[in-house]
Amino acid sequence: MTDVSKYTRQTVTEVRSWVPGKLFSLRVTRDPAFSFKAGQFARVGLPAAADGEPDASPDAAPTLWRAYSMVSGPLEDALEFFSIVVPEGEFSPRLAQLRVGDSLYIEKNPYGFLTIDRFFPAAPDGTQPEPQPGQQPDLWLLATGTGLSAYLSILRDPATWTSFRRIIVVHGVRHAEELAYREEIESWSNLPEFAAVHRADPRKLIYLAIATRQALPGMPSERLTTLIADGRLEQLAGERLDPKLAKVMLCGNPEMLSAARKLLGEMGFAPGRRGIPGNLAVENYW
Template identity: 35%
Template sequence: MAAWVEGRVIERIEWTPTLFSLRVAAELAPYKAGQFTKLALQRGEQRVQRAYSFVNPPTTPYHEFYLVKIPDGELTPSLGALQPGDSLLVQSQATGFLTLDELPAGRDLWLLSTGTAIGPFLAMLAEGEAFRRFENLVLVHGVRKGEELTYQALITSLVEQHGPRFRYVPFVSREAWPGAMEGRIPAAIDAGSLQERVGMAFSAEHSQVMICGNPAMVKETQQSLLALGLAKNLRRAPGNISMENYW
């Protein structure tokens, strides 16, 4: 069983009334971009815990987590009240297989996410290995409202650094938003409008696709990609599609 260590909040970033990030100092075992650990708060004899992915690349001197505050949730309202200097518990050993070393070789890497599930993909992109392994990279982020398109400074820096090799496609489902596609990611794949926006097709020969988000989006997007001839990526049978449900 992984050990728990005490962490200390060193910075909090308020994105919207319900979205925030915590930067935490804690002595953790080495981990990979794309993995997750657990955060917890102790309430008497009860330890309330949830899993959260790292947003930061492993080389940073802090650990960053991107959270949504659920009003009636057991943990997120309390995490959302933490301020710099406050303590929390962090599981010292990370886990998870949504990592680049689980992917076969390819030319194009598609990173398809919704909500806070963009976090592990930001860690991979900031770490840099994805740009060394793949020629073309696409980050897709689906949200309900435009204000939820967070981490724009980091994304803009990646666009400026890597130019046409890196494409960012935001989706906003509940309002019109400048520069964003409307609707949902799987529907755009089915219609071909996402591929048209990017200027690149999904290909069983060239594409690796990582999907991270709510279970409905993950399931429907996988079905859309299977219909295009892509296959699930399994260790015993390498393919194109790697997935993680984000709750």
């Protein structure tokens, strides 16, 4: 039995298909009391079908729950989620069938620690002062597939743009059609709210889209870990992946996380510990 006090019922307001039958995004209403940090995830719920029934009642209590990073920024009025369809899965195929006006459920508390504040020491009063100009590190956001979700929320948070010198987003997929949100990311430099930032530094945001099974113009068709290991990722970005100058986030498939974490560890990147900020953050909820 699910405790009704732990979740709210929300309504789908927009459905976006990136790759039919495979990749999609949902935008839903947001409870005013639901507060989160950019990079965190929510537990999303759906009711299960009763025994012998092909479909669940839309008014039944949610009993199936999955974790999904918010794509939306913490200041937005709605919540957005990005998902892949697992054909034999119990949850994602049903989530993909939702249409505008349908309901889903969101637990009242967010989860996760893939947030930029873990990279900076807190002041004695508990606040998190932003780094001073000239002392700002670079932020590398390395993702495969739907691991991009958390980074979109981070990029939609104004605090990110003032906390780092440059932001390097690397999104690895198999096929170019899977590069969801590509046009949006590439257009950010033209948005009025980011115009001043990009005038001051045209290279403030560096976006690298990589498809392993389809060579894109000027890009190798290699895995992210291969590009880290042979140094080509730094060459493509035009920036150094230096543990003294950079903070790195990892989010994606387990194989990538394991291999990238090992490679970056050998380069001097490590998670924070015992209240001491690190320079590597990994989300393991996948």
